[in-house]
Amino acid sequence: MANFLIEDVTKSFTSGEVEEQILKGVNLSLKEGEITALVGPSGSGKSTILTIAAGLQRASDGKILFETKDMTKMSQEEIRQVRAKEFGFVFQSSHLVPFLTVEEQLLVMLDVSKTKLGKQEQVKEVEKILKLVEMNHRKDAYPASLSGGERQRVAIARAIIHQPKILFADEPTASLDTKRSKDVMELLRELTKTLNLTTLMVTHDEEMLPYADRIITMRDGYIVE
Amino acid sequence: MKIAWKEMKKNKAKFLILGSIIFLVSFLTFIISGLANGLSQDNAALIKDMPTGQFYLNEDAKQTYNLSKIDIDLQEQIMEENPGAAAFSVQMGFVNDADDKQHSVAFVTSTESDVFETVQEGEIILDSSLKDEGIAVGDVLSNNQFSGEFIVKGFVDKKKYSHAPVAYINMTNYQEMYRVMEMQTIFIPAKDAPMFIGLESFSNKSFLNAIPSYSAEQMSLNMIIWFLVVISGMLFAIFFYMMNVQKIGLYGILKAIGMKTIALFRMIWVQMMVITIVALALSVGLSQLFNVLAPAGMPFHLTLDTVMMLSAVFLIVGFIGATISGFQIKKIEPLQAIQQGEM
Incomplete structure (x- = not known):
């Protein structure tokens, strides 16, 4: 069932006197328990549509319907609440908070999402998720001491700890070697299925496409197939 | 947090x-x-450390402390009507010690008052910074404008005027040294002191500006x-x-x-x-x-x-x-x- 719809979304940027249209009317629906992969050449607008869908920037026009609510009509605070409770993000370069340990990264996310869990339960939940991404043994480590693959695993753990409905992943394997990329993709696939997540992923790596349920190709701001 | x-x-x-x-x-x-x-x-410091009150200068002094002279009759009348009032004068000068070494001071004299040191004729009370210049209690000091000698009776802390240590002397000695009978200023230690014809009043803060070079x-x-x-x-x-x-x-x-x-x-x-x-x-x-x-x-x-x-x-x-x-x-x-x- 589609619980996330993108309808006629456009995005323009103005640089000096020149207006550049990055998205020229994108339509997309995402389904629960599926990984949708957005592919396309550099500059096609795939990362832009992902960040707009994730509420990290505003669309110029169009609608983004999350569970029937139009996100383009929401205030900044309403979008923040959706991001904190319903969305999870995995960025290209993990973007962990450098001064927090692996365990603290996840506890902060639970704190931000205003989970109803008590302190003890939060610690147990963190342990459970870290086991799921096989990072429990590094829970006291800081991001600087983790490998690229480990950092992405922690970023994935942070993205799912608060049980979001939608998971956005922007080139999650871009900074990893082939083996680690496959490990991360297997983990994303497994989590999408077991937690019934709706996952939207941007990638330029064709080797990662077999892990996706649907592949959408973008070019010049349009979806072409 | x-x-x-x-x-x-x-x-x-x-x-x-x-x-x-x-x-x-x-x-x-x-x-x-x-x-x-x-x-x-x-x-x-001499003026800054005084209690809150009103200072009076002669109107003709054009708000300059050095030029002020208070009429003696008016001074007596004010002193009578305002208990606690004091008339005082300050003049720059110097004293010579037993070795004839000169020390710059600001001579201060006043009518009897709690605000100023009471000094008998021939006595002098100095700012304690002069101790560092070798002056001690009992020393005899002189001044070329004064016919007699001053005996150091004691020291007071942090009393400076125009960057010079203060020297409290008796009014009679002061009048002899500076050949003047009138005092320069009257001080009444009250917030709302009365006005007097021929005198201009100053608060503590505004009086500081009447000191030459201070402002x-x-x-x-x-x-x-x-x-x-x-x-x-x-x-x-x-x-x-x-x-x-x-x-x-x-x-x-x-x-x-x-x-x-x-x-x-x-x-x-x-x-x-x-x-x-x-x-x-x-x-x-x-x-x-x-x-x-x-x-x-x-x-x-x-x-x-x-x-x-x-x-x-x-x-x-x-x-x-x-x-x-x-x-x-x-x-x-x-x-x-x-x-x-x-x-």
Whole structure:
């Protein structure tokens, strides 16, 4: 069932006197328990549509319907609440908070999402998720001491700890070697299925496409197939 | 709060360096203020330390203390009507010790009053700074305008006028030395003292301006202090602004995961407060220690009130700088913040 719809979304940027249209009317629906992969050449607008869908920037026009609510009509605070409770993000370069340990990264996310869990339960939940991404043994480590693959695993753990409905992943394997990329993709696939997540992923790596349920190709701001 | 503290704990060296800059800037401001206030005090401690009241000068003196002469009959009438009133005069001069060495002083004489030292004829009471010049109680001092000699009866602390130590002498001796019967000023220790025909009244503060060169010197000293305070304040504000703007990528990540803007503001404020309070506490402590340990001859005067006022100014401007950066962070979209942080 589609619980996330993108309808006629456009995005323009103005640089000096020149207006550049990055998205020229994108339509997309995402389904629960599926990984949708957005592919396309550099500059096609795939990362832009992902960040707009994730509420990290505003669309110029169009609608983004999350569970029937139009996100383009929401205030900044309403979008923040959706991001904190319903969305999870995995960025290209993990973007962990450098001064927090692996365990603290996840506890902060639970704190931000205003989970109803008590302190003890939060610690147990963190342990459970870290086991799921096989990072429990590094829970006291800081991001600087983790490998690229480990950092992405922690970023994935942070993205799912608060049980979001939608998971956005922007080139999650871009900074990893082939083996680690496959490990991360297997983990994303497994989590999408077991937690019934709706996952939207941007990638330029064709080797990662077999892990996706649907592949959408973008070019010049349009979806072409 | 927790996240702000964790960042400081993890990046101790970075925050220590930031804190030490705040400490050095505030310490510099306190020390320069202390020296400037010390000079000001050195110029007019005699007047500044007097109780709140009204000073009267002759109207013809054109608000210049040296030119004032109070009519004797009027003086007597005022003294009769206002118990506690005192007439006094100050003149620059010098005394010679037994070795004929000259010491600059400001001779002060007055009618009998609690505000001024009571001195008998032929006696002199000096500011304690003259002890360092080798003068002791019982020494005999002379002056070429005075037919007799002065016996040192004692010393008083921190009584300076026009950068010279004060020398209290008896009115009769003063009248002989300066060949003048009238006093220059009348002081009534009351907030709302009456007006008198032919006399102009001054509050404690405005009377200081009647001292020759005081206001000009004070203006320079105040300019030094306020320039320093303004520049230090601006440094504080810019400093906290830059500190937060440099971390915009981090704030972008925290915004992206849904952290409330108020939580980011709290993080900014907590860090600013911790750094500033610790740095200011150190500066206040050290500057007060310097106040005690400063060499006796160095005019240094830094009251706790001044230090607290300057600290409050620094805290407020630091808060403003940090808050402006907070608004910048509030305004920016998370993605833009992350991208800026990557640059």
